[in-house]
Amino acid sequence: MEREEIKVAVLRIEGTNCEDETVKAFRELGVFCEAVHLKQFYSDMIRDEEQRTFSDYNCIAFPGGFSAGDYVRAGAIFSARLKSVLRRDLEEFIKQEYPVIGICNGFQVLVELGALPGFDEDRPIADKPEMALCINDSSRFECRAALLKHENRGKCVFTRKLEKEVVMFPVAHAEGKVVFPKGMEDEYVDRLVQNDQIVFRYVDPDGNYAGYPWNPNGSIYNIAGICNVTGNVFGLMPHPERAFWYPHEDGKAVFESVVEYLEKL
Amino acid sequence: MLYRRVDVPFELYEINILDASDEELVKISEELGLALNLEEMKKIKEYFAKKGRNPYDIEIQSIAQAWSEHCCYKSSKCYLKQFLFDVDAEYVISAIKEDAGVVEFDEEHAYVVALESHNHPSAIEPYGGAATGIGGILRDVLCMGAQPVALVDPLFFGRPDTPDEVIPRGTKHPLYLLSGVVAGIRDYGNRVGIPTVGGMVFFDDAYLTNCLVNVGCIGIARKDRVIPSKAGGAGDLFVLAGGLTGRDGIHGVTFASAELDEKSEEEARGAVQLGNPIIKEPLIHACLEIVEKGLLTGMKDLGGGGLSCVVGEMSLAAGCGAEVWLEKVPLKEKGMAPWEIWISESQERMMLTVKPQHVDEVLYIFQKWDVPAVVVGRVTDDKILRIYYHGHKIYEMDIEFVVSAVEYCRPYTSKKVEAVDEVREADCEKTLLEMLSHYNVASREWIIRQYDHEVRASTVVKPLQGRPNMEGHGDAAVIRPTESWKGLALTADVNPWMTKIDPYWGTASAFDEMIRNLVAVNATPHSFADCLNFGNPEKPERMGEFVESVKALGWMARNFGLPCVSGNVSFYNETPHASVPPTPTLMGVGVVEDVRKAITVDFKRKGSGIVLVGE
Amino acid sequence: MIADVYIELKEGVTDPEGEATKKALRLLGFKKVKSVSSRKVFRIEIDARSKEEAEREIKLMCEKLLVNPVIQNYYIRWVE
């Protein structure tokens, strides 16, 4: 696919608020990108020229923010609304190996949706969530720089062009602690490691896995970001789009990686 | 009989002021919660005597809103005009007249500045009060057609270690207030996705019974898309958009224009408004989409005084009148009287004027965002405002009369400056440690990190600077509001310990600090806004503090050539226990030619020299 | 002793969480939902000699920290 042909949708509902910078990041790489309201995919009050389907796009991004105020649980309302009307379409999209990224609130949406950890290739969206992003151990919103060690061995299509071993993306969230079902934590972590689904882990400036504040939320195994078993669905709490422009530009590689992946598709 | 129920199928009273004696006029003002004095009541009586009829409740309530200190600056205007508003710079597009100041940023863009207080509501209900303060300041910027890009929040409280025993009844502990206010700003600011990049927190006993919560916002607009706060012209339709109208916030402005006392909590509950950021966020999107498409002629936010202020001001500014169909206003609760609908200060509402041919398109955009929006009236070509409710005319007054409040040049006395003990000898190490651990100096990290200061990905110089997780405070934040490398620097300053000793020189020093903070990040000071928090202006010595402070601002502004583009006056920050020290909060805006050349506070390299500049 | 402290918003106070939840439920097809409001519960385990003493303590906690009397009501229910 030529770069100019690539079309990216940044999905939003009320309360989504990082869509502008996410759109801007994609556009800066020369691809078509627009912010699209979830209603444009299903609501009959939307005018024809503003109606959309997933097949209009080659990549979908769930941006950060507080979708529906993060009420009930972060990301829960957005994902429930999406699941009730568009589950099949999104599953098809994922099966066709098109990339999907969820940043911060977007990661929460993908987790609530059951698209991550995404162990089942044939059913990319599980019936029920298999993990949770819980309230930070500090019990508060944390806005700070995070150092991330890139540990993916090549599966994740969003980090293939990442050259540095440790990158800095900021975090800003109140609910970002990765939790797996009680008693099955080791099993889950092993599986993620074996499948090459671990993408980023929080580290300190010496590159060691460290506790708070380096691990800002208390995530198990210092997990900051993971991808699904096929590597095309990626979710992370830190914000690569906030590290795209001067003075911190580590995040650019995430967007470049997926654009290059799409070019080869 | 002072009040007569009118025979209509809803609640409406006629107020018999024509036959009322002076005492009765005062009684009416009190009983209806108007906060108007005798002189003002007499002016109203005279107006209606000429009309040959008594006013309805909705009319007199409406006047009370328009004439409140909060809405019309009746005590401050005369001195502000005299001392402060005369500095002009050719790059100022609009100052003082509108909801926010508009200043040229580059060829294509303007930045928009607003700064306001939300003191009384926050003292009663810190969480909701502060949250709605953020909501209000965002609307002020939004209604100029600008995308808000950054927030600041200067806060003032009693000492955190105040023992419970010394806290007067009806007052809340400073820590309770502080944590509530911070949580309110956090939950609202983060949810609407505008970064909070600066502010200050100051503790002093004098704020124990009068905490101050000031909030400022800066936005960016295309110059050719700046929206005036006035109607386009006769025939335009009024579109009310956003949250539903309820009983919350009734009498908010008259409440803000009186001293707080023990009973305030009970009485003022109705005046406290609660925000819903999840209406505000889509409201911002929808309004900006409408601005972008050029579908409106005017826009204004509903703040103090609710519909009553917004309709009158938008019409009059255009030299027009208006006709309003009050039953069209979507309500939160049943059984509201027309006057309550008219003056309610429910949050998250905007008023737009739209040419009839664009109304469908505008309503569609709001519907797309699930934001309720309805046509509630029409601009007319006389300068009269008429309100109908289910077909009955319940209001007819000349707008000029309603907004022509009395102005007072209140008498003032300037007090002598108190001598301060000079410290001659001191144990430097001990003093330094004491200073560093003082709660007015200690790190604000725990607050700053709860605010998302990076959303929108344009905060180039952050409030915390240095190596990750070891950062220290910066002097000013720098944001990059457009695609170009040009940036805006933002800071908020005042040191009440200095203004307390000397309002004039204290204010001048706050100004100086603001300038230095901007220069420290390599910005050129460009404009400023002020929020003047003072005690009861009816007391000459308080008025004296105010006048001295305004004089100093004017003097500094003239000499630096820095225009004051927006601001707000908050009086009556006084209880029987104490008055706040003069607190002229300043928000300075600087322009950074290239954000890549902005400077942060941390030392960069071993071996670099350290240079002290100045005397 | 264990008590549940229920904290609810006073009537007329906006409840963005309840409203957002109701909207979401209706969008999900639960058309029969007429209203949703949110409450918060703290389950507190406390050492005390008597229920009365415990209740006094808990009331104080509510006044000092847990409840904002301007916008919230609370009530206590004993679990144990």
Added chain:
Amino acid sequence: MIADVYIELKEGVTDPEGEATKKALRLLGFKKVKSVSSRKVFRIEIDARSKEEAEREIKLMCEKLLVNPVIQNYYIRWVE
């Protein structure tokens, strides 16, 4: 019909809000507090012909939106 849906964290899932509240209460001098945990309640008013029908609906709501079974349990109590 009105039901309260109680949502609590599963055993073993950390409850930072409860912990922070406990810490704050102890700092305020409530030394007798032994533990605090937080719960969330949605009060739902629903039109239904029978309690059974209403209960079925509410269970569906929990599955579809209100509860994440990895970390939360829920139970329903009828108010009316």
